[in-house]
Amino acid sequence: MKLINQTILHRALSFPSLLLVSLVLLIAVPIEAQDSIKKIHFLVPGGAGGGWDTTARGIGEVLTKTGLIAQASYENMSGGGSGKAIAHIIETARRQNNTLMVNSTPIVLRSLKRVFPQSFRDLTPIAAVIADYGALVVRKDSKYQDWNQVVRDFRANPRKIRIAGGSVRGGMDHLVAAIAFQAAGENPKKVRYIPYDAGGKAVAGLLSGETQVLATGVGEVLELAKAGQVRILVIAAEKRVAEAPTVPTLKELGYNAIFVNWRGFFAAPGISDQRADKFAAILKKMYSTPEWEAVRSRNGWVNLYKPRAEFVTFLEDQERQMSALMKKLGFLK
Amino acid sequence: MVEGILAGAAAAFTPLNILLVFVGCFVGTFIGMLPGLGPISAIALMIPITYGFDPASGMILMAGVYYGAVFGGSTSSILINAPGVAGTVASSFDGYPLSQQGKAGKALAIAAYSSFSGGTIATVMLLVAAPALAKVSLSFQSSDYFALLVLGLTAVSAFAGKGEFLKAMMMTVLGLMLSTVGTDQSAGIQRFTFGRMDLIDGISFLLLAMASFALSEALMSVLKSGKEPAVKESDHELGSLRVTKKELVEIAPVVGRSSILGFLVGVLPGAGATIASFLAYGMERNLAPSKAKERFGKGSIRGLAAPETANNAACSGSFVPLLTLGIPGSGTTAVMLGALIAYGIQPGPRLFIDQPVVFWSVIISMYVGNVFLLVLNLPLIPYIAKLLELPRQILVPMILFFSLIGVYLVSFNTFDLIMMVFVAVVAVILRLLNYPMAPMLLGFILGGMIEDNLRRALAISDGSISFLWQRPITFSILLLTVILMALPLFRGALARFKST
Numbered sequence: 001m002k003l004i005n006q007t008i009l010h011r012a013l014s015f016p017s018l019l020l021v022s023l024v025l026l027i028a029v030p031i032e033a034q035d036s037i038k039k040i041h042f043l044v045p046g047g048a049g050g051g052w053d054t055t056a057r058g059i060g061e062v063l064t065k066t067g068l069i070a071q072a073s074y075e076n077m078s079g080g081g082s083g084k085a086i087a088h089i090i091e092t093a094r095r096q097n098n099t100l101m102v103n104s105t106p107i108v109l110r111s112l113k114r115v116f117p118q119s120f121r122d123l124t125p126i127a128a129v130i131a132d133y134g135a136l137v138v139r140k141d142s143k144y145q146d147w148n149q150v151v152r153d154f155r156a157n158p159r160k161i162r163i164a165g166g167s168v169r170g171g172m173d174h175l176v177a178a179i180a181f182q183a184a185g186e187n188p189k190k191v192r193y194i195p196y197d198a199g200g201k202a203v204a205g206l207l208s209g210e211t212q213v214l215a216t217g218v219g220e221v222l223e224l225a226k227a228g229q230v231r232i233l234v235i236a237a238e239k240r241v242a243e244a245p246t247v248p249t250l251k252e253l254g255y256n257a258i259f260v261n262w263r264g265f266f267a268a269p270g271i272s273d274q275r276a277d278k279f280a281a282i283l284k285k286m287y288s289t290p291e292w293e294a295v296r297s298r299n300g301w302v303n304l305y306k307p308r309a310e311f312v313t314f315l316e317d318q319e320r321q322m323s324a325l326m327k328k329l330g331f332l333k
Numbered sequence: 334m335v336e337g338i339l340a341g342a343a344a345a346f347t348p349l350n351i352l353l354v355f356v357g358c359f360v361g362t363f364i365g366m367l368p369g370l371g372p373i374s375a376i377a378l379m380i381p382i383t384y385g386f387d388p389a390s391g392m393i394l395m396a397g398v399y400y401g402a403v404f405g406g407s408t409s410s411i412l413i414n415a416p417g418v419a420g421t422v423a424s425s426f427d428g429y430p431l432s433q434q435g436k437a438g439k440a441l442a443i444a445a446y447s448s449f450s451g452g453t454i455a456t457v458m459l460l461v462a463a464p465a466l467a468k469v470s471l472s473f474q475s476s477d478y479f480a481l482l483v484l485g486l487t488a489v490s491a492f493a494g495k496g497e498f499l500k501a502m503m504m505t506v507l508g509l510m511l512s513t514v515g516t517d518q519s520a521g522i523q524r525f526t527f528g529r530m531d532l533i534d535g536i537s538f539l540l541l542a543m544a545s546f547a548l549s550e551a552l553m554s555v556l557k558s559g560k561e562p563a564v565k566e567s568d569h570e571l572g573s574l575r576v577t578k579k580e581l582v583e584i585a586p587v588v589g590r591s592s593i594l595g596f597l598v599g600v601l602p603g604a605g606a607t608i609a610s611f612l613a614y615g616m617e618r619n620l621a622p623s624k625a626k627e628r629f630g631k632g633s634i635r636g637l638a639a640p641e642t643a644n645n646a647a648c649s650g651s652f653v654p655l656l657t658l659g660i661p662g663s664g665t666t667a668v669m670l671g672a673l674i675a676y677g678i679q680p681g682p683r684l685f686i687d688q689p690v691v692f693w694s695v696i697i698s699m700y701v702g703n704v705f706l707l708v709l710n711l712p713l714i715p716y717i718a719k720l721l722e723l724p725r726q727i728l729v730p731m732i733l734f735f736s737l738i739g740v741y742l743v744s745f746n747t748f749d750l751i752m753m754v755f756v757a758v759v760a761v762i763l764r765l766l767n768y769p770m771a772p773m774l775l776g777f778i779l780g781g782m783i784e785d786n787l788r789r790a791l792a793i794s795d796g797s798i799s800f801l802w803q804r805p806i807t808f809s810i811l812l813l814t815v816i817l818m819a820l821p822l823f824r825g826a827l828a829r830f831k832s833t
Binding site for chain 1 (some may be wrong): 471521667679
């Protein structure tokens with residue numbers, strides 16, 4: 001845009017045309033400002049202090065500190081398991097040029113369950129930024145030393161193994177457990193899942209002995225495992241994670257199952273491809289900064305950058321896999 | 334251990350930290366007074382500010398904000414019947430009638446003294462028994478929580494005066510019913526949402542509390558004729574902090590008992606300040622001599638001191654599972670856990686051994702916050718209480734404005750405003766017919782938790798109700814509940830038998 005303006009200036013140095021040029025500039029400047037991203041408005045579909053909120057505010061902090069953007073603003077809009085915020089960004093799309101909505105795996109699960117009528121297809125997927133992997137955890141004094149022992153006992157009598165999790169039936173933690181047993185050739189419907197209303201309470205339930213196994217994300221139990229309270233038996237990741245190098249993956253044990261809880265950003269529907277690419281590019285630049293490293297390690301996040309088309313393919317894969325699993329579990333018809 | 338405590342104290346008492354706790358208490362009190370902003374949001378707001386500080390300073394600031402917000406919440410419950418957080422609902426039961434009688438200053442002073450004493454006694458218990466209690470707290474299972482919550486429901490008896498028993502029970506049931514609206518926790522199915530997205534997450538506590546307490550109170554006072562201020566002019570003791578010796582003697586044992594009860598309930602990862610305050614309220618009513626019992630719900634200082642003490646003691650108690658096990662039992666401690674991890678402090682069994690200075694400075698910081706709050710707030714009470722001297726035509730619109738805005742600022746949902754007005758109008762009609770609102774809110778708060786724990790207990794026992802008598806903790810608590818419920822009947826029968 002700047003280049004074009006300069007050539008116009010060179011060609012039209014005569015006085016009367018200066019007026020016209022300044023008019024052109026007046027129009028051109030706002031267009032330019034609209035095109036490069038100076039500020040981002042983060043829309044958080046949950047309350048202050050939650051996982052989505054810390055992600056948006058952490059990333060906003062890095063982006064402004066490093067000067068990648070000049071200004072970040074935040075808006076919390078909880079309700080309908082993020083359905084409220086999705087409806088809002090779609091309805092007011094024309095005013096949401098600078099908005100990025102943070103979301104995570106539940107957007108896929110909830111749209112499958114028809115909690116809200118929309119799906120990620122109704123938005124502009126920008127990029128996945130961080131990830132947490134499914135983990136299966138036992139008490140430190142549990143008789144289970146490795147995942148194979150749990151599978152063996154499950155085969156003998158699935159009723160005997162009660163699995164705690166911090167989400168509703170059919171929610172993320174339930175699916176972590178279901179996918180792990182399905183990969184072992186068992187019927188995921190036989191998984192005896194006990195739901196708690198928060199991750200911390202599910203841990204307390206595991207430690208109190210009312211459940212034998214806890215299905216959760218690695219990040220949630222990493223510190224408890226370091227403190228020796230619990231033992232992480234296995235993770236549902238592609239490869240081992242740096243924070244817990246001794247914990248094997250399901251794949252290593254011969255069970256082909258992966259569960260990624262990603263967190264990422266979506267823009268309003270209808271924004272231009274260039275603009276969406278620019279958002280993704282800004283997020284990409286963030287990874288190499290020391291400020292990001294500080295925020296990332298402070299929160300124990302794992303980097304997972306999947307921009308634009310790659311993100312969409314990833315979401316479609318996840319949707320297909322989860323829909324099949326949820327059908328088997330009877331949560332979808 | 335003594336060295337650790339001393340080093341922790343040295344870290345806590347620096348001029349900067351004292352300034353921080355001062356600022357924290359002040360800011361917290363004001364944040365807490367606004368409906369909708371409780372300790373959780375106050376702390377969440379502070380976290381970004383505290384990143385630059387060292388852990389002790391950061392914790393001190395947060396402790397100040399925390400205690401300030403808890404006290405601020407009590408202030409709005411007591412003065413204008415607007416409990417912004419569930420933990421202060423029980424404080425409004427007797428606190429609001431007291432300020433209606435023109436004793437707002439006294440009520441606030443009692444609240445401040447009780448909170449302080451509760452915090453102090455609980456901190457001492459934390460110092461002595463934290464590691465041992467942490468283990469015990471983990472033996473509580475879902476069925477035990479269920480029993481504990483049912484015991485909490487007995488606090489409803491305080492509202493069942495002569496001829497009102499049935500009404501109180503009906504309102505409790507209404508509250509239990511309202512708590513079932515929204516997504517069912519165990520099955521993930523939507524109930525009673527009428528296909529509206531606004532109801533998927535259920536009715537918010539804040540909305541119901543503000544609409545049925547604050548809004549309906551404001552509307553009721555509009556219905557009354559006359560132009561006199563909310564509290565009669567003649568009550569010149571409005572701002573007076575004076576608590577007589579006799580009253581202090583009366584509440585001292587209440588504070589002692591409620592501190593211990595509050596602390597123990599707070600230690601349980603699945604319970605917390607709200608349940609503690611209801612249990613303490615119910616317990617004190619049951620223990621009170623029959624004359625004092627009559628006063629409950631009508632401005633009893635016992636009824637105010639008990640929940641205020643237990644509330645604060647439970648907050649200190651909730652630090653036991655957080656600091657010794659790394660398990661956050663409540664929303665507030667979950668936010669605190671995030672803040673501690675951000676400082677590179679990992680709460681857990683190793684913290685006590687590896688970093689004793691940090692462990693103790695966190696605990697001592699919390700306590701410093703408690704002390705400062707008392708020092709800071711006592712002189713402020715007369716001014717806060719003066720709020721009630723405002724003429725009604727100014728005070729009532731203010732209450733309407735703040736309660737509506739408070740709810741809206743949390744959800745940004747206009748549907749909530751419509752629902753609030755609807756609830757408030759229904760509440761006014763019910764109140765005109767002499768139905769008490771408090772049992773409804775009690776049933777609503779406890780209902781969700783009762784259902785959640787009961788269903789989990791049933792899922793664990795394969796649908797059998799045998800856990801009711803097979804688990805010793807469950808059985809003992811339920812037995813206690815039955816005895817508490819049957820005792821007045823038995824006494825009444827005995828009295829009749831004697832008189833004939």
